[in-house]
Amino acid sequence: MKNFFFKIYMLVFMALVVFFMVIIWKVTFAHILHEYHERHKTQEITKFKEQREQKPDKTKFEKVILESEERVKNYLGYRILEEVRIKGHFHHIGFDIGPDNRSYCIKCHGDMPHDAVKELRAFLNMHAFFVGCETCHVKLGDSNKTGVFKWYDRTTGEIVASPVKRGSPGSFKAKIIPFEKSGGAIQRVDSEERINFSLEYKQNEKTLSEGQKSRAKKLIHQIVSKQPYICEDCHQKERPLLPLENIGYPRERIDSITSTEVVGMIKNYTKFYMPKMLLPGDEAKKQ
Amino acid sequence: MNLTRAKKICFIFSLSFLILISDSVQKTSFAADIGNCLLCHKYPGLSRVDEEGRMRLFFINESIYNNGVHAKVKCEGCHTDITEIPHKAAKKVDCLVECHIIEPTTETKFSHKDVATFIKTSVHGKVDKIGNDKKFSEDYPSCKDCHDEPLYRPLSFFKKVRPGISEASLGRCRVCHKKDDFIYQFYNHVTTRLHKSRNPLNIAEMCGRCHDDSSLVTRHGLSTKAVFSYGETFHGKAATFLDERVPDCLDCHVNKGESVHQMLSHKDPLSSIHETNKGKVCATIDCHPSASPKLANYGVHSEFNLTQSPAQYFFTFFFIVLTGGTLLPLMGIIFLDLVRRFFPHATIGRRK
Numbered sequence: 001m002k003n004f005f006f007k008i009y010m011l012v013f014m015a016l017v018v019f020f021m022v023i024i025w026k027v028t029f030a031h032i033l034h035e036y037h038e039r040h041k042t043q044e045i046t047k048f049k050e051q052r053e054q055k056p057d058k059t060k061f062e063k064v065i066l067e068s069e070e071r072v073k074n075y076l077g078y079r080i081l082e083e084v085r086i087k088g089h090f091h092h093i094g095f096d097i098g099p100d101n102r103s104y105c106i107k108c109h110g111d112m113p114h115d116a117v118k119e120l121r122a123f124l125n126m127h128a129f130f131v132g133c134e135t136c137h138v139k140l141g142d143s144n145k146t147g148v149f150k151w152y153d154r155t156t157g158e159i160v161a162s163p164v165k166r167g168s169p170g171s172f173k174a175k176i177i178p179f180e181k182s183g184g185a186i187q188r189v190d191s192e193e194r195i196n197f198s199l200e201y202k203q204n205e206k207t208l209s210e211g212q213k214s215r216a217k218k219l220i221h222q223i224v225s226k227q228p229y230i231c232e233d234c235h236q237k238e239r240p241l242l243p244l245e246n247i248g249y250p251r252e253r254i255d256s257i258t259s260t261e262v263v264g265m266i267k268n269y270t271k272f273y274m275p276k277m278l279l280p281g282d283e284a285k286k287q
Numbered sequence: 288m289n290l291t292r293a294k295k296i297c298f299i300f301s302l303s304f305l306i307l308i309s310d311s312v313q314k315t316s317f318a319a320d321i322g323n324c325l326l327c328h329k330y331p332g333l334s335r336v337d338e339e340g341r342m343r344l345f346f347i348n349e350s351i352y353n354n355g356v357h358a359k360v361k362c363e364g365c366h367t368d369i370t371e372i373p374h375k376a377a378k379k380v381d382c383l384v385e386c387h388i389i390e391p392t393t394e395t396k397f398s399h400k401d402v403a404t405f406i407k408t409s410v411h412g413k414v415d416k417i418g419n420d421k422k423f424s425e426d427y428p429s430c431k432d433c434h435d436e437p438l439y440r441p442l443s444f445f446k447k448v449r450p451g452i453s454e455a456s457l458g459r460c461r462v463c464h465k466k467d468d469f470i471y472q473f474y475n476h477v478t479t480r481l482h483k484s485r486n487p488l489n490i491a492e493m494c495g496r497c498h499d500d501s502s503l504v505t506r507h508g509l510s511t512k513a514v515f516s517y518g519e520t521f522h523g524k525a526a527t528f529l530d531e532r533v534p535d536c537l538d539c540h541v542n543k544g545e546s547v548h549q550m551l552s553h554k555d556p557l558s559s560i561h562e563t564n565k566g567k568v569c570a571t572i573d574c575h576p577s578a579s580p581k582l583a584n585y586g587v588h589s590e591f592n593l594t595q596s597p598a599q600y601f602f603t604f605f606f607i608v609l610t611g612g613t614l615l616p617l618m619g620i621i622f623l624d625l626v627r628r629f630f631p632h633a634t635i636g637r638r639k
Binding site: 007010011013014017018020021024025027028029031032035038039041072073074075076077078079081085086087088089090091092093094095097110112114115118119121122123125126127128129130168169170171 | 327329330331332333334335336341342343344345346347348350351352355373376380431434435436438439440441442449450451452485486488489492501529531591592593594600604607608610611614615618619621622625626628629
């Protein structure tokens with residue numbers, strides 16, 4: 001037993017020595033190597049200085065995508081405000097919601113997919129923050145419609161309890177997803193099978209022929225309806241698409257969301273700007 | 288779908304949206320939000336990608352905004368082109384616009400026009416003395432390159448344990464002043480201005496976005512990556528540990544008592560870091576009052592770089608090699624000794 005503890009002690013000691021060797025390496029010789037590489041990098045920049053003057057500074061992808069976001073910490077004394085810094089954005093965000101790891105739509109379409117209708121796009125993206133794509137873009141037939149909607153956690157993808165009463169409006173870390181009938185049981189529309197299919201397509205995309213790509217895309221978008229649900233499908237009193245009470249909305253919020261009284265008030269709002277929001281993209285552009 | 292139906296749907300959608308979000312707004316009233324802009328802009332997801340591919344986030348974090356110096360300025364004060372709701376794409380904000388706040392000493396409308404004048408003549412101005420664009424003028428900063436929404440950093444004078452609002456001080460204010468809104472804003476404003484409005488590390492990081500950019504440094508023929516080399520000094524190290532008392536970029540590069548926007552080139556005789564003036568920078572009453580002017584002769588922005596500072600380079604190189612060359616073999620010997628203790632009878636090859 002004594003021998004065993006001695007061996008353990010030796011191993012820990014050896015690990016500690018290696019750890020210190022790495023640190024010493026980093027602050028000494030690695031530092032010299034770093035300087036050497038930095039110096040050469042600067043020399044290369046100088047060398048291509050003239051060329052740079054004629055060419056755009058960086059490729060658009062580098063400039064727009066890779067450099068557009070960084071994390072910053074603002075030291076305010078009484079608190080540290082850590083947030084994403086978007087270049088050129090003045091107001092503090094102070095809000096971190098994390099990516100939607102479950103949605104397979106956003107892997108291609110991104111987190112802010114709505115762009116076609118100028119007047120509506122920001123509002124639709126706002127809804128996309130807490131409403132799963134399939135909620136509006138998948139119209140289930142009578143045979144597989146369930147009327148069941150639930151919340152899923154953006155990070156884990158798991159079905160969770162309604163966050164509505166806990167969070168401020170629109171800032172939930174969960175999204176609404178519809179359920180469908182399948183083989184006698186009900187399952188979420190973003191099933192593992194569909195997710196795996198689309199992920200596999202994305203992985204193999206480069207190796208596929210054009211015909212194979214078209215077929216795969218067709219299959220992935222098979223469940224997507226040409227005409228998505230529109231605003232009034234939810235924002236109505238009689239038969240709103242979403243069972244708001246079942247997904248955790250309190251009565252007062254439901255009344256607000258589905259209220260019709262105020263519609264009349266808005267009709268009288270003479271300065272209300274009327275966008276051509278519901279014309280299909282091309283027609284809207286023509287006008 | 289015909290247009291009439293589309294309009295109807297649009298109305299219902301917009302109205303319902305406004306109603307959906309209105310209840311929570313009532314709970315957190317916002318003094319300067321007269322136009323009720325937060326009805327929509329309080330939603331974190333209100334965003335889009337613009338035609339240039341940039342992310343546009345229209346979310347306003349109300350609690351953070353209320354702790355900023357612009358909290359009393361209504362949204363239309365800066366976004367002057369917005370006159371209707373819902374509005375069209377807003378124009379870029381002109382920071383020099385006159386807002387509704389009255390500057391109390393002159394009783395005129397407040398604006399940042401003076402800052403533009405300072406910048407124009409400073410080292411960061413886009414045009415030279417005769418009014419021509421400087422080379423690579425697009426590299427020179429505009430307001431938002433250095434500034435995001437300035438937030439209050441109030442000091443606490445009660446026991447001096449921590450920075451932040453001092454309830455004890457507020458209590459004293461309440462003896463004479465009745466409106467808490469006023470007391471809170473005034474306390475925040477004054478005490479924030481009594482010290483650096485940003486932590487030295489934040490200041491350095493802000494400057495570093497340009498001054499540590501290798502390509503920009505090279506383009507403009509600057510001698511150093513300024514913030515990187517600042518980080519190598521005692522001052523920079525202390526700043527990394529969030530020390531509030533160490534000098535940051537602005538303390539040395541701006542003449543005391545002047546606006547930070549009046550920063551001048553080190554070649555300008557009026558500059559605080561001009562050869563003839565820089566001795567005074569270190570020897571101020573706040574820093575090293577009895578220091579000789581020669582103190583400022585050391586290479587403040589020396590880098591461990593053979594090209595930029597050969598003397599410092601070889602000096603540092605020697606000590607690095609000495610340290611590494613001593614400690615690494617020592618550690619190696621200790622490690623080998625431990626291996627022997629771990630395997631006391633191990634041999635390489637057969638013993639004779």
